[in-house]
Amino acid sequence: MTSDSLKLKAIAVRAVPYGESDMIVTLVGVETGKITATAKGCLKRGAKLRYAAEPFNFGDYVLAGRNGRYVIVECSQIENFSGITADINCYYDGCLILDALARLSEEPSPEVFLCALKALAALAAGPDDPSAVVRDFLLGALEAGGSSLDFSKCNVCGMLLDGEAYFSDADGIVCKHCVGEHAIEIDAGTRAFLAGESGGETVGIRANIRLIELVYIMLGVKINTRFLTEQI
Ligand SMILES: [Zn+2]
Known part of the structure; x- marks a missing residue:
């Protein structure tokens, strides 16, 4: 045996069928970031590890393999987060969280992982x-990501914001007096x-x-943003 095993706490964010009965599962692990693994035979009737390949599953996974080629052996x-499917809009929002988590986890980010767990628990409730x-x-x-935004006060003069505001990459969120060139307007309701x-x-x-643009x-x-536009 030359196969290594890898244990990780992870969320399944995506799964696509592969071959006769396998699924290729995209996992995001706290320590590993994004990783893909095969769930062998999981489309067969009564397959033991079926749930391990279901998006939204959060568990302790054991993978076998190396160099990016892994098989799920245990979970x-x-x-x-089964409550997420009770409401269609919560489901779409949950899909957005999974998509975002995957895209934000090319490098491991325990902070983003925790934010996602918190959001999924809130949606399921x-x-x-x-x-x-x-x-x-x-x-x-x-x-x-080191880019906090505060929409309640101007990032330049500190004035409390009321009504619309402006965003630029250089200044963050600012009031109408501090706005520079090439700023994006953020309307009052937003x-x-x-x-x-x-x-x-x-x-x-x-x-x-709008926030996704920022x-x-x-x-x-x-x-x-598809998961949001579907809700309009
Ligand atoms: Zn200002």
Whole structure:
């Protein structure tokens, strides 16, 4: 035997069928970041490790293999966030979290991993405002990437913001007096939602699409907005 084994605490973020009965599973591990592994025979009736290949599964995985070619040999489930599927919008938001977690985990990031776990648990519990859960996750991801944004006050003069604001990569979130060239306008409703001052699904979805643009500008990571536009 020359095969190595690798233990990791991970979330399954994606799974695609492969061959007759296998699945190729994308896992994000706390310590490993993104990693892919095959779940052998998991599409067969009564397959023991089927759940290990289900997106949203969080567990202690044991993989065999090396150099990026791994097979799932064991998984002890910690949580499956099954409540997420109870509401279609929570489900879409959950899919967004998984997609974002994968894209933000090319390098391991325990901080982003924890933000994702927290968000999935909140979505599974049936939140009053699922958009606020997505917002908090995205703000947490920015913070983990060293690019915190505060939508409640101007990053230049410190004035409390009321109404619209502006964003630029150089200055962050600023008021209308401090705005420089090439800034992006953040309308009043979007700013209030992103500052945590107001809620609501309609403004929340639009605001989160805006926030995803800012994540792309600041971290260079493009999160799929499809899961949000599907909800409009
Ligand atoms: Zn200002």
